[in-house]
Amino acid sequence: MKQVIKKNKTGFRFSILAVVCASVLAAIWLFNVSQSVQNAEKRLADLQRNVLREKKTLRVLRAEWDYLNRPARLEELSRTYLDLGAPRATQFSDDGADLPESASPDVPLRKPVAYDGGAR
Amino acid sequence: MSYRHFMSPSHILRIEGAKRSSLDVARGRVAFVSLMIFLAYLVVAVRVMDVSLIQGEFADYHITDQMLEDVQLKQAEDDGNGVVLNVPRADIVDRNGVLLATSLETASLYADPYLIQNPADVAAALVEAMPDLVYGDVLQRLQRSGRFVWIKRNITPDEQYKILRIGSPGLAFKTEYRRFYPQGDMAAHVVGYTNVDGKGLVGLERSFDNMLGSKSDAPLKTTIDVRLQHVLTRELNKAISDFRGVGGAGVIMDVNTGEVLAASSMPDFDPHDPTSVSDKGAAFNRLSLGVYELGSTFKIFSTAAALEFAGAALDDRFDARKPIQVDRFKISDYHAEDRILSLPEVFMVSSNIGSALMGKMVGTETMERFFADLGLLSALDTELKEVGHPLVPNPWRDINTLTASYGHGIAVSPLQMVSAASSIVNGGVRVQPTFIYNENKRHDDAMNIRVVSPQTAHRMRQLLRLVVTDGTGANADVPGYRVGGKTGTAEKIVGGQYNHKKLISSFVGFFPMNEPRYAIFVMVDEPKGTRESFGYATGGWVAAPAVNRIVTSMAAVMAITPQPHMQEDSLVASLQSYINKDGLHGAVSAILNHGVVHSYEDMEQEAEGAR
Secondary structure: HHHHHHHHHHHHHHHHHHHHHHHHHHHHHHHHHHHHHHHHHHHHHHHHHHHHHHHHHHHHHHHHHHOOOHEEEEHHHHHHOOOOOOOOOOHHHOOOHHHHOOOOOOOOOOOOOOOOOOOO | OHHHHHOOOOOOOOOOHHHOOOOEEEEEEEHHHHHHHHHHHHHHOOOHHHHHHHHHOOOOOOOHHHHHHHHHHHHOEEEOEOOOOOOOOOOOOOOOEEEEEEEEEEEEEEEEEHOOOHHOOOOOOOHHHOOOHHHHHHHHHOOOOOOOEEEEEEEOOHHHHHHHHHOOOOOEEEEEEEOOOOOOOOOHHHHHHHHOOOHHHHHHHHOOHHHHEEEEEOOOOEOOOOOHHHHHHHHHHHHHHHHOEEEEEEEEOOOOOOOEEEEEEOOOOOOOOOOHHHHOOOOOOOOOOOOOOOOOHHHHHHHHHHHHOOOOOOOEEEEEOOEEOOOOEEEEEOOOOOOOHHHHHHHHHOOOHHHHHHHHHHHHHHHHHHHOOOOOOOOOOOOOOOOOOOOOOOOHHHHHHHHHHHOOOOEEOOOHHHHHHHHHHHOOOOOOEEEEEEEEHHOOOOOEEEHHHHHHHEEEEEHHHHHHHHOOOOOHHHOOOOOOOEEEEEEEEEEEEEEEEEEEEEEEEEEOOOOEEEEEEEEEOOOOOOOOOOOOHHHHHHHHHHHHHHHHHHHOOOOOOOOOOOOOOOOOOOOOOHOOOOEEEEOOOOHHHOOOEEEEHHHHHHHHHOO
């Protein structure tokens, strides 16, 4: 009889404790999950913000790139810093024998002298 | 080992059963409640630490920026590859993807007058930061009663920095998109511009206003090539300044597809600065909207018509010894040869009399129909809305056929003339100029309309090449590239009369002539002769050299291999025997004496006899 009562009494108490523990654990777990979801959402928003920012920057950079590569500007730069002109029809050759043996070590950086191909 | 055994070790003394006092129960409950309260406080404490210390530590950006971006994030859609930037207006790019127009974020400054304590100081500081503002105007705005007033839209980052330094709580920024044109005034008439609210007003910005504004991410791809556009603009400007013209137009077009690779109209404008647009009619597109009597370039059409419909042969000869007098009109030659010319010679020396006779051979009805087939009698059908309606004689009488044969009495837009000429040169298939790159359309043969036979097209190629090798277009010749073309010089009509001093000088060139790919057109409005041109301001002196330089640069830009020099003139070799090299007094070859001689009087008499 005594045994039974004791058994019942402690069984009752432990089930409450177990439920309380379980609910505390569940609460902690839930808190964790909700925190990690919030963190993930925050991170996602951060990343998307970054992507958005990068995309905006890319647009600006692209516009700047094409602005700086305007043919008029490149022409001006090449005139200032390079001694090269546009190739002329007379400078083309379809005869392999006309080509030099190999690239000479020092290619002088100056305007190519017009080669008239002996045509005129 | 049971659970119970673990939880209640036997050495702890316990009061059990009914002996357990109610005091113990109460104590237990108090302890339990205390524990719960403690836990609750702990949770709060941990959360406070989390929010204030842990998360607060990493908030390194300004709260306003973040809020602004969050608003944009909410509007942004995710297409699977991450967020899409919702740009209010799509880009316009050239055929290689180089930006012609793009939308970029800029800050616009507004004020909340309610929050501004000392408008005078703030206005003074603003004018100092942005010198283009007017003090009185700014002060007036700051003293208004509302809560929102624009100060300046689309300011630069530098200006924004200066305004932030002022630090007035009543000044704030709103991000807006603004249209930028990285290529500046290049192809300004084709690309066009938008107003401050992003509505397209001119060019493709206007034609495709709805499409560009529909938030589609795909850019509008044009057929323009910025490199060629630069070459064309540069040479056109040089021709205009060398010959002190008031304006000009130019185009580079693919003769087979009608793709416009470069198009220019001078004077042009800066699309960023709409005030420059209203100046001097700079927004007027002389290439597609302006209609002009273009003169001798029309001989391409009359000669092609004579070959195609009137059965003219190369050895037909035309009496150009004296001007044709019809009623009060007198048709005479600019470079009078005073002799009987063969058909190639008429084209080569650009004889108005000879061309008028060809027009007479063709007949009014056929000529009018042919012009309609070439698209010269109705407004151009292209993507630009700025297209001019041709001025066509109405009613079309016989005399109009004669004058139209050498490009007078009929005014069309230059782009229209170039398309019509390309339709003949490309082998006889009608082309429409297009500004939008469309890979599918390029191979669509279903729409093809044949205007002349391949035989006539080949003849015309030979004749056009002859103009450059031996005729009025000699200045356009680039060795190795077989340029062909036709000069055009027309007098402008000023106050209802042809003005001998005010010319429209043009040249339409094609290359390589054995298999034409590109049409190049240059026109200068009111050129004046120079010492270098011996006082001439004709198409052969003004526009042909510009076409020459364009072809030279184009060949380098597009890496076009030159033709070997030996085969150079095979195109015109067969025509040489029809040309009297020594003019009036030289020996006349046997072939030259062979063909039928057409003269106006004979033709009139024939017509009389027929009646």
